[in-house]
Amino acid sequence: MDVHDPRPPEDSGLVVRDLAVNYGPVLALRGVSLNVPRGSIVTVLGGNGAGKSTLLRAVSGTLRFQRGGITAGEISFDRVRLSGAAASAVVAGGVVQVPEGRRVFARMTVEENLRAGALGARDRRSAAEARQDVLTLFPVLAERAGQRAGLLSGGEQQMLAIGRALMARPRMLLLDEPTLGLAPMMAARIADTVREINARGTTVLLVEQNAAMALSLASYAYVLEVGEVVLSGPAAELAESDEVRRRYLGIEARSEDDRDDRDAPLAAASAGRPVLTRWSA
Amino acid sequence: SEKATGGAPAASAVGSDGVKTGPGVTADTITLGLMTDLTGPYASFGKSLTQAQQLYFEQINTAGGVCGRRLETIVRDHGYDAQKAVAAYTEIGPKSVALAHIVGSPMVNAIKQRIEADRMLTIPMAWATGLLGSEPIQVTGTTYDIDMINGVDFLVKEKGVKSGDKIGHLYFEGDYGESALNGSKYAAEKLGLTVVEQKIKATDQDMSAQVAAFKAEDVKAILVSVGPKQTASLVGVSLAKGMDVPFVGSNSAYSPQLLPTPAGPALLKDFYYITGGAPISSDRPAMKKLAADYAAKYPGVEIDSGVSAGYAAAGIVVDALKKACESKDLSRAGVVAAHRSQSAWGEAFGTTMDFTTFDKPASLLSYVAKPDKDALGGSVIFKEAAVSDLAKEYQVPVG
Amino acid sequence: MSRKTLAVSAVLLVAAVIAPFYLEGFWLQAGLFAMSAAIGAIGINLLTGATGQLSMGHAFFLAIGAYAYVYFASEPGQGGGHALGGLGLPTPVAAVLAVVIAGIAGGVFSPIAGRLKGAYLGIATLALVFLGQHLLFNAEPVTGGFNGRAVPPMELFGFVFADSPALVIAQVPFGALERLWFLGLAVVVCAGLFARGVLRGRPGRAMNTIRDHEIAAGVMGVPVARYRAGVFVLSSMYGGLAGVLIALVFQRTVPEYFGLLLSLDYLAMIIIGGLGSVAGAVIGAVFISMLPQVLTRYSDALPLVAEPGSGGVSPAEAARLLYGAAVVVIVLFLPGGLFGLAGRLRLPLGRRAAPVPATKNPSLTPSPDTRN
């Protein structure tokens, strides 16, 4: 894995400066600044509702679909301004997102989903090539080419979603929880894939609940809480921090051995949980 | 409480001139209701009716009014919708002494009960047989069945249809079509003909299937009791498919608006329609005057059968009011009674009507009219008014 | 019910009770149309609003109610040139039976209603309207064909809801409309309360879940097809009840009335009033049924609206233009309908939950294929 300078020049790659986003009355992001240097993998961690997906939507220009909007700040990719641009312009600029929850086109076949991915591609001729790459990466998609995507299993759909995004041959990939619901082996595969895609020169911004995996992939990490960046630093450093371990890795205390933690009996009545008795009626 | 309710019979009063009055009549005005169709399928007809009647009332007012009172009108558009008609009647009924016209038999049917309860003289602009049998309701001239009987008679006498032949009848679902069908079936039975029925809805536009069916039965003539558009399609398709037979329509089956359409030539060829009221192009002085007055008041407006029909209907109402005034009773019941005392009305308009009974059509005389591009109103008399023997024998089903 | 809603309801009720003493017949009749429409709209809101089943066949069930009442209540006789059947039952019995028959008609349709969704169900129910009118025109011994039939006035414990015998209360002559007003009011209130109970109770939850996530509903123990059919039957019964009332107001049934436009009116009502609630249905019903009446009545005073026959926009046209525009405007700007608007205006006063954000797979007709 290539080690980047943790503080790269501010103007290459994706630059987000002082971003504020709201959904109607709900303020979802406040003063968020981050930087994804060209060629790197950067991850954003955060609990549910922290605003991770919102951040990606802001970059992709799809906030308005959720009745949201950017109220302040700027986003640019390789010095091209993205804030305010239409979603199609962002894609044309080489920034492609794999949305949270897969969102495959359920009624279209796998093949058609892949073709949809190539719609916004800058270079139509390379679509065939891209398709070849995707099918090599996920052979199951070739097997299921004619099946309607809605009938794929969750993991298969996730592969399709990533494959679909790769069809546009992005320069930058935004991944929103790509391993959600994936089997461990598949999650590992996805991790390898991300690494591989990155190695081919695609910049990656990764949003993950699976913090361990994300931190192992990324060179730099940001932690988002309730719409604000509360922590940031080189991924390896963050992985060592107590706060991150407790909240995102689900490990109780630093000192405890991992294996012990896992084997420790889960206390049912922990934290004063009320007891539920059987209903008798 | 000063509440004016539609339900309760309003008290009659006697005015200072000794004339008994009721709803719709004050010391100096008489109010007539017009329930017309200005936005529905018969909008153009309704418009002509309304304008012709307003012309008539204006002329009467200029000449001093009726019984020392000015005639006023309240016009309500029901758009050929029964609920709107009911609503409109509730609104204008209590304020009117009579309804100078109401378009469409479904609308009349919808408020029939109330008209009878209110004893409100009403002139329907519809000629279904079902409208007979109600004292305050006066259908003008013939009903559709009489027209069709006279029409079949015309086919046999002048168009070479003979006993044993089949004739087609294309008709609308609803009382218009079905009362016309009653007439044709009656006449056919008497004359040894067979009727091939084809019932359609007002929304049907293309008569190809019906023509095919008629053709299959080898009909010798076709009766038409539908709307003008369906007539045009029927006639056009028949000729195009080489079925060259005479067509005889009810009075609502033709409209001069059809002449400029591609079906125009076909209509001019062998199509006739039967009507109890003379076409406006007929050379009676009353008609000529009406045409002139109407053109003067509404310059550039097309004249159709609605003009003469509406004008005559207005005349019926005004004459009833005049008669009622003579007997010093302008209450609704008084007006109906006065109206029912006339046995020979309308000579001037070309059809003499007898109003003394209400379970028979006021007249059995039908004209045969024929489309004509150049004539006023788009049609001319082809055959003067006559009653067939069949029509005289015919027992009108009343109910 | 909060204290405020209670107060508002009380005021409305008092106003409704004293109305006949002040309003002229035209308004009473318009009010009765609105009441009938309200009942029908509550019914279709149960189906379309709460359960997510698009129905364009509501007019059919109104027709069933109206004609069944007439048939059950009339004595056999002659009319329109042919024999008319009738059972001559006491009118309240006839009314109840009419509602039941409408429900049965809905039940007969349940193999379709239980299986179809969305646009497919919408158009399938559209077929009912055409089929219904075909029957009305052709089943003459029952329906009187195109002539329709006279509607026997309702008679409850010897009290006749008709103009005669004359009745004067507080110096106001009480004709058919005044009497029916109270009958209508009672029926609307009962129908509304019943629907409210259904919506807020166990069936209502099941209906909403069927709308939002059919499979989940089934897995949680809701017999989905049976519930769908059941709601369809209930909504048909509301339609039938509305039909009985409208027949009593018209005093005559005519087949033309029960057409496609009537069905569309009902859909417009629940959109304009607000989907899924009783109050929304009532507000929408009042809006749609009063709009043309008001415009016609004040046509002289309205600048845009020309006198009938004078060539401008007639009141009827103006009403339709407004009605169409209202539907569009509400869909665009007031997703909760007028009832939702009322709620929003109340917001500064009362405490209300924040508006629910649009979900990713929002559904009146959920598409379960997306794995949401």
Added chain:
Amino acid sequence: MITFLELLANGISVGAVYALIALGFVIIFKATEVLNFAHASLLLVGGFIVAKLHASVGFWAALLIGIAGAAVLAALIEFLVIRRANVSSHSVLAIATIGIDIVLTTELTRQIGADVLALGDPWRDQVLHLGAVSIAQTRVAALVVAAVLITAFLLAFKYTNWGIAMRATAEDSETAALMGVRRGRVSMGAWAIAGALAAVAALFLCVFPTPGLDRSTTFAAMKAFPAAILGGLDSTTGALVGGLIIGVTEALMSGYQNEMAFLGRGIGDVAPFLVMIVVLLIRPAGLFGTRELARV
């Protein structure tokens, strides 16, 4: 037998017109999942423009303008209403199109008034004789046009990027946007095309066997509903087959009305709906429609 063939030919030829109208429903449904009730008024607009202009600019020019006009109007509907509506379901949008239809139809019928407007087509009332059976030339033209257009759209939906973009947008416009699809363009394009189709359909609906365009023309569009549903709302093939089935059913039932008098006269208008109901009982998504997928 001749009668049967003639009725069949009639049915097929009317069916072609229904198919054209149904195709309009299908396209918009595919693009936006909306059942477009305003299609009837688009029909009226297209026809109205042709009728008003043919005398001054000639039929073909008028037809082009009519097609353009209806397309623009449809695009406007998309732009002003469909795109902006924030609704909880597609049924609500369908009801919104009812509102649009009411507004447009009211205004247009006001304009048309009581007239019956001829469209000035070149076929006039000529018929084509095939042995003993004769068909109006307009209907032959309609059949050819419908077949060509429907095939074209079938291919376009399947194989062009436009088709893919359209279906993607219909399913999930947000995700489609993430693919770089310009949602506005796609769905507006679909509406415009449907509008254009409506004008073409209006042409065939208002020429020869019918006398011309008038205020009741929109009602004819109602028959295309069972056609579209019967075939499957999201299938172009379905539109064609559905249209033909409805046309033939209607023609046969009307033609053999006498033999079927026990069903009540006028059954010809109801029969299409009955056929549709029967089909839906067996196939809830129509003959060619995609069944809604259900999985959790």
Added chain:
Amino acid sequence: MTGPDEVAGVTGTYQPAGMDASASGVPRLDVRDVTVRFAGLTALDAIGFTVEPGSVHAIIGPNGAGKSTCFNVLSGVYRATAGSVRFGDAELTSLLPHRIAALGVARTFQNIALSPRMSVRENLMLGRHRLTRAGFVSAGLRLPSARREAARHGERVIEIAAFVGLTERLATPVGLLPYGVQKRVELARALCMEPRLLLLDEPVAGMSGGERREMAELIVAVRESLGISILLVEHDMGMVMRLADAVTVLDFGRRIADGPPLEVQSDPEVIRAYLGAASEKEETAS
């Protein structure tokens, strides 16, 4: 690979604290030779396993292995092409979903399937559907019986909400809640059915580490206090290892392993198909 007999031997040993499972009315779930075919695809190929009363049984396997399909068969959403599922005396394969629910089989969904505009309370009350009777008439007329019923079950809903930690959220529309909380609402709704068998499809997917832990504790608490059987699909191997008494592994619709967690975890076939070589070091993290 382990045979069915051994499985029974292993899993049968579990007894919930202070409660005799068989006596508490929780029957055994017996899945035998269930096959599900979709056009051209065999999603489940004659699989079988047994869930002992009161135990936590996990189904794991790669994506698309047929786990959710299996759940769908158990809950009546899909009809099996062949095979039998017996829950006590009842044969489930021929029953509609609501009939299965009536037997006390409850489930959560891989993708949240709540009514977003209804409040948490209403969503939970839906869970009581099978236990309540009020129909259109009694609800419409607000008969006393319906009111009493609503009150009684309302109380139980509050109890369950407290147990799951939703007390504060009862009045909130579900659509407004964060994802993790919605997942808990799903669980609570299933508990509201008073199930004897609880099917949990990826209960912690999409949750952060902290939330996963909480959910796992909750599941343990459910088993402890109710003694019901739990069938669990989960990709979080750490969680499966901690919670499950027995594990069935599916791959391409076939059962490739079945047995106690530790045994299954070291099965080479399972490592090949599911866990991958990386599993040894990966599991600690998740």
